[in-house]
Amino acid sequence: MQELDRATEILAGARRLVVTTGAGMSKESGIPTFREGPNALWSNYNQEDLATPEGFLRNPPLVWKWYVERRKLMAKVSPHAGHIAIAEMEPLYSEFILLTQNIDNLHRQAGSRNLVELHGNIYRYKCFDNHHPASSVPDTHEVPPRCVCGSYLRPDVVWFGEPLDPDNLDRAFAALESCDVILVVGTSGIVYPAAGFPALAKRAGARVVEVNPEITAVTADADVFIQARAGEALPALVARLRAHRAARKSPG
Ligand code: BJW
Numbered sequence: 001m002q003e004l005d006r007a008t009e010i011l012a013g014a015r016r017l018v019v020t021t022g023a024g025m026s027k028e029s030g031i032p033t034f035r036e037g038p039n040a041l042w043s044n045y046n047q048e049d050l051a052t053p054e055g056f057l058r059n060p061p062l063v064w065k066w067y068v069e070r071r072k073l074m075a076k077v078s079p080h081a082g083h084i085a086i087a088e089m090e091p092l093y094s095e096f097i098l099l100t101q102n103i104d105n106l107h108r109q110a111g112s113r114n115l116v117e118l119h120g121n122i123y124r125y126k127c128f129d130n131h132h133p134a135s136s137v138p139d140t141h142e143v144p145p146r147c148v149c150g151s152y153l154r155p156d157v158v159w160f161g162e163p164l165d166p167d168n169l170d171r172a173f174a175a176l177e178s179c180d181v182i183l184v185v186g187t188s189g190i191v192y193p194a195a196g197f198p199a200l201a202k203r204a205g206a207r208v209v210e211v212n213p214e215i216t217a218v219t220a221d222a223d224v225f226i227q228a229r230a231g232e233a234l235p236a237l238v239a240r241l242r243a244h245r246a247a248r249k250s251p252g
Contacts, residue, residue, distance in 0.1 A: 004233070007209045007224045008240040012248075014180035014207075016095040019086055020197050021230075024186025024212060026104055028231040029077040035188050036214065051159045056128065060152050064144035067155045071122050074104045082185070082230035083110035085238040090114065092241060097175045101187060101194050103157050116168045118194055120157035127151040164193065176201045184210045185230050189217035198222070211237075 011017070023033040034041045049055040049062065056063045087110045090096045098115045100107055103122040107115055125134040127147030134153060137145045144152045158164055176182070182201040189195045198208050198218045210222040211233045219225050226233045 001226075001228075001236075003224050003226045004236055004240060007226055007237060008244055010181055010207050010209060010224060011183070011237065011241055012244045015093060016175075016179045016181075017089065017093045018097055018099060018175050018179040018182045018197075018201060018206075019089065019185065020099040020101075020182060020187070020194065021086070021107070021185045022101045022187025022189075022194070024188075025082065025100070025230050026077075026102055026106055027186065028080045028082065028229060029104075029106055031074060031077060031104055031106075033186075035190075047160065052161055053128075053159055054161075056152075056154060056159070060154075061143045063154070064152075067122065067157075071155075074122060077104075077106070079106045079110035080231045082232075082234040083107055083112075085234035086185075087111035087113075088238050089241070092245070095175070095179070097171065099172050099175070099194070099197065101191070103155075116171055118158070118164055118168055118172065120155070122155055122157060124156035125153045126156045128154050169193070172197070173200075176206075177204045179204075179206045181207045181209060184208065184212075184218050184222070185234070186212060187216070187218070 027033055032039045032041055050066050083106050086098060090113060096114055098107060098112050100115065100117055101119050103120055105121060105123060125137060126132060127149060129151035130149055132147050132149055134147065137153060144154065147153055176197055179201055182198055184198050195217065198221050202208050202221050207223045208221050209224045210218050211226045211228060211230055213227060213229055
């Protein structure tokens, strides 16, 4: 595939790589995306009710139970070959960072180390009022359970209208301003601030490589668009990158 060869050339010439992923990255593991197809979360649920602080305050048990169900599903699935390929890319670069919008832990399970979870992590909790962190929930019948301070617990994820963690954003922006390439995988590119990352990196001089079965809001900025699934394209890309490096080490 010509796009894979062009992407390999670009990625092989880079020293500093940013990879950014969205829900499409986890689809082949069995986790639904938010916005595409009849099984997408926002085709079946109202995002205002389930992914905003106002929705939580209107009906805390509804939101808590929705996350309990999603956590159960996520706990059953495993990283696929695409997650593993991204983890395998990390040691190939002198600077590497993975900026994921996903909350499912699959990149960490696959072995990625320098990882920023922009929208939090479904396995962590914090209280609504004071953001006191909690790694487990108290054994109680109350739904949602409460923090020691009395406030409701909620998942430690970022809902619409909430700011992202400033330390995470600092790490992301520093990497975006200095990377040679940004590899964008499985995001529709419509939720900010992550949606702005490819254009920001491009303005700072980086090349943009996108992997997605569908054309997205990012595609116009892509130097190479690999129209394929993550689980298919990323292992192929890593195999080509390794072959390219091996050939460079032993010319002739
Ligand atoms: C495959 C595939 C395969 C399929 N392989 N690919 C106007 C301008 C700028 C900003 C705004 C604006 N209006 C409103 C805003 C702000 C808002 C926003 O961006 N809204 C947009 C909808 C317009 N953003 C926010 O509110 C953010 N906060 C913020 O801006 O704070 C500012 C602030 C500062 C100071 C004080 C207060 C505030 C927060 C955004 C939080 C988003 N949260 C969610 C839920 C997280 C928790 C949870 O999971 O429950 O994050 S919403 C949801 O969307 C989730 C995702 O991370 C996020 C992005 O979705 P993603 O990952 O792109 O998924 P999809 O489904 O859209 O796309 C899947 C893709 O995969 C598709 O392209 C498929 O083709 C592809 N695919 N199979 C590869 N096998």
